[in-house]
Amino acid sequence: MAEKKLTSSQMAALLVLMAEAREISNPELGQLYSFTLTGKDRNKLNDLKLVDSRKGRQGAFFHVLSEDGWAYAREVFSKGMEASERPAGKVLEATLRAIVANLRRYMDRTDQNVNDVFAREEDLAPASPTTAAPEAAASETPAPESAAPVPNGTAEPSGTGTPAVLADDIETRIRKAYAQLAEKPNAWVSLTQLRPVLGDTPREDVDSTLRRMISMPDVRIAPFENRKALSQEDHDAAVIIGGQAKHLVLIGA
Template structure:
């Protein structure tokens, strides 16, 4: 495997979800296209589905098995100090999995609050504007509604994150009601994240 292919596989493992090339680049500084994508698809390590003009990639069970095996491989030649540190971390993860009896899915789970914050920043271009939870949920269709609600409630406990009710209830749509979360006995429909979060 090339360093780029290894990086894509390990990033998909750690994120534990489908990723577009833009998301892969945002989290790991790597994209999966051209010959590397075709190679990983042919080996059955990654499934790539065209969505619009780009691809969405997901690690297969075979890909997860490859990642686990990578945990015990020696550091590749010429991998440098960052590569060396990565393989020390992978070896430590392997020891933990063996000693605890856990599996990858016990450790690597989708970062739903992080996905919501990234989508919020994309919508607002980094400004502390109010965004309807319904809009956020609509732009993150891969997140189950219950997971989305739990993540918003978790975010509400963070400094600089505000989840508020819509004052003009007449403006609420069915989507707003469906995406609302309940805090303190009140349905909340709007998310605001202070600048710098």
């Protein structure tokens, strides 16, 4: 982490954004925590690609922890926080280092990481989601659908000479597979069950489509809350979004 060493104030800002786990504006930071992320601190975190900032319509800056920022936070909580070159204050730095060091004990004890600890309520799936039985899913696995026609030759051909599957077609396949597996409306379905139903659709195409779909209002993709209950197959089937492994999908909320 030497090349990304932060001052106490920059580390404090990064940890606040980690704890909020959402995009937050400078006015709201000022209201909640009596500080704003501006000037050199904002520029440093932006330059290191740890924080993404944008200017809103009213001129206020909005900030969110980037994927690199989450990775950096996980490394901090894994290895501990180094002393800053220019601490903003002994009490502030002592507080930060104490929180990082002692919260790590809880994460080690419960086999969790910072994404699990600070995930917002709406981003978490229930501990015991309702999913279809694996045997039923396997017996009803349909034959892979043929790829949709390629309009105007816009899709690149794959290395085998087969036209690349369009993103919209993969989304349709995912939605059909979910509908087949879900036992009732708004039920959680595991990616362990979903992936086999998608047939030979390339995994990288499925993952990129899931990352796009998570921003849709009727789609939720979440981690399994009880990590110790996950099998190796569950870990292997997970999709990484925002630096976090997600194991369950819900469509139609």
